[in-house]
Amino acid sequence: MAVLGVIAHFTSKAGIRMNPIIVLRSLEGSHPGSNMAKVIMEILRKYGVEVKLGYIMGDNATNNASLVRALAEEQLHGTYYYDTG
Numbered sequence: 001m002a003v004l005g006v007i008a009h010f011t012s013k014a015g016i017r018m019n020p021i022i023v024l025r026s027l028e029g030s031h032p033g034s035n036m037a038k039v040i041m042e043i044l045r046k047y048g049v050e051v052k053l054g055y056i057m058g059d060n061a062t063n064n065a066s067l068v069r070a071l072a073e074e075q076l077h078g079t080y081y082y083d084t085g
Contacts, residue, residue, distance in 0.1 A: 001026050001027075001028070002026070002027040002031045003024055003025070003026050003027070004023075004024070004025050004026075004027055004031070004036055004039055004040070005021065005023070005024045005025075006021075006022040006023045006040060006043050006044075007019060007020070007021050007022060008020055008022050008047075008049070022043060022047065023043050025039060025043075027039070031063060032063050032066060033063040033064065033065065033066025033067030033068070033069065033070050034066060034067075034070045036063065036067045036070075037067050037070030037071045037074060038070075040067070040071065041071065041074050053071070056068055056071070
């Protein structure tokens with residue numbers, strides 16, 4: 001079983017650093033980057049922060065590279081542009 005976690009990092013209006021866990025979701029079956037990107041975009045849209053995506057941190061698994069490419073592709077279609085390096 002794979003678990004996908006999304007954690008937000010931001011500064012509150014009072015100037016306090018916040019790091020809430022937004023979601024921990026288990027992924028059944030295979031979990032290529034494209035499938036993980038769909039889950040992440042769904043979560044980001046739910047919270048209305050898809051245009052504020054700044055960084056993605058993960059291990060060196062190959063599906064993380066395809067995850068970043070899939071998120072960048074999704075953003076390109078939504079007129080938001082990110083450098084995927």
